[in-house]
Amino acid sequence: MAHRPLGAQISHYLKSRGVDVIFGIPGVHNQELYRGIEEAGITHILGRHEQGVGFMADGYARASGKPGVAYVITGPGLCNIMTPMGQAYSDSVPMLVISSCLDETAYRRGQLHQMLDQEGAARAVCEWSETAHSYSAAYGLLERSFEEFASKRPRPKHIQVPISVLEAEAPQFPPCRSAAVPSYKDDSAISKVADMLGHAKRPLFVLGGGACKADVLPVIETCKAAVVTTFAGRGLVPATYPYFWGSFLPRPDTAPAIAGADLVIVLGSELSEVDLWREHLGHRAPMVRVDIDPEVLSDPHNADLRVAMRVEDFVPSLAAALKDVPRVSEWAAKDFARDLSVWRAEADHVYSGIIPAIEAVRDAMPQDALVYSDMTQFAYLATEVWDMPMPSRWHHPYGFGTLGYALPAAIGGAVARPDLPVVAIAGDYGFQYTLPELGVAVELGISLPILIWDNQKLKAIEDSMVGAQIAPNAVQALNPDFCALAEAYGARSASPKTLGDLKIDLSQAFRAGKPTLIHLSAKDLIG
Helix, strand or coil, X not given: CCEEEHHHHHHHHHHHCCCCEEEECCCCCCHHHHCCHHHHCCEEEECCCHHXXXXXXXXXXXXXXXXXXXXXXXXXHHHHHHHHHHHHHHCCCCEEEEEXXXXXXXXXXXXXXXXXXXXXXXXXXXXXXXXXXXXXXXXHHHHHHHHHHHHCCCCCEEEEEEHHHHHCEEECCCCCCCCCCCCCCCHHHHHHHHHHHHHCCCEEEEECHHHCCCCCHHHHHHHCCEEEECHHHCCCCCCCCCCECCCCCCCCCHHHHHCCCCEEEEECCCCCHHHHCCCCCCCCCCEEEEECCHHHHCCCCCCCEEEECCHHHHHHHHHHHCCCCCCCCCCCHHHHHHHHHHHHHHHHHHCCCCHHHHHHHHHHCCCCXXXXXXXXXXXXXXXXXXXXXXXXXXXXXXXXXXXXXXXXXXXXXXXHCCCCCEEEEEECCHHHHCHHHHHHHHHHCCCCEXXXXXXXXXXXXXHHHHHCCCCCCCCCCCCCCHHHHHHHCCCEEECCCCHHHHHHHHHHHCCCCCCEEEEEEHHHHHC
């Protein structure tokens, strides 16, 4: 069929670009998008709310490395997915949201799902939001999306198509071109970094999420460099490396430790507020920044040498430029062991008593597991004290900081990687933001452990209020019987009373053939 309604053609285009799964919710305004899904051979995952749909697309993208695609309706559907779009923008996740829109809004008022400026609203939380007023514009914007996903920092995009344009016949889309992936190689900068490393006695590498595709360890070992990672860079360096400061970067005492370096090389990190929780990294030495985002390279950290390259391209080039000669390091392994012990104790003091539960979960977790966490004290502490065995295995809503992320994102991750164990970790309050998506996990038959850390309140907010000398207010809500809720959806449930029981329940959940909600009562497990 050379001609089809444009809505159907869009699904066929997506299939030609390697899209196998679309997350969404149909409605009368976007039903034309659904005309071609089955014919194109694409699986559609029906969410319970567009916020869940967006987080599923996010989780799918993080696990697969491919763009997560979502179909939503005009107006409220798009508004509901804007929170996940904002999260994806903050964390550099490739997401494509395709929505319908009204044909005319300037003259007619009171239409179903009408907004004053739908395109502009979406633009506030994604890289760009555009309207395709014709089939050729739709094809062009789709092509632009996938070109940019491959060629620059990945971020969410929104395309909206008027209902009448979706319904109208459209010719076959032009043959898709292979994406042009730019390959930058700054030989002069690489040579200069190699020379700087050759003269450094206490070099330090700071590794962010943008370094996760690079094999950085051989270079670091060659240089006998110190290493610290952001939360997103965890797993790039093994905990056994003698000059490793883990992911304790937000600890205040890392600043004076970093001040001892005579060269700092930052690979693929914004060094943002949520990476540091302070304005300045703490270095006094020259800084090298390697990143593909010019905004990062020109930020207030004011690096002495800025290299506009992908980290996965820069690292092997640097390795080749380094002379293979023994290097003398002035770093002492005993100092790192001491610092790690102190910072771990500081973290344990802030989130008292939770570490044993974290270690019980870690010990029962397969090495290759994908973890999706929510904004909860359990996850805050775990991202500091739990060293991951490999990169890109723990996904958290770092920048935008949304609640309700873990469950739907984990569903997306499980859809993307059915070959890997996947687990969701949420707090008792945040879990309820997207609780209905549990029905999706049951429908799909996913062996998904869902850990609910239940401290009966918004504990982090309560602690912050107390620290600011504000009487805690509105930090406690009535919780449901989580296990009964899970079973009402057709899921399994468990409520371990000991850490030993927790390990057993978690191990069983990975092979249950359906999701298992594991209710962790802080009162029972830490007293």
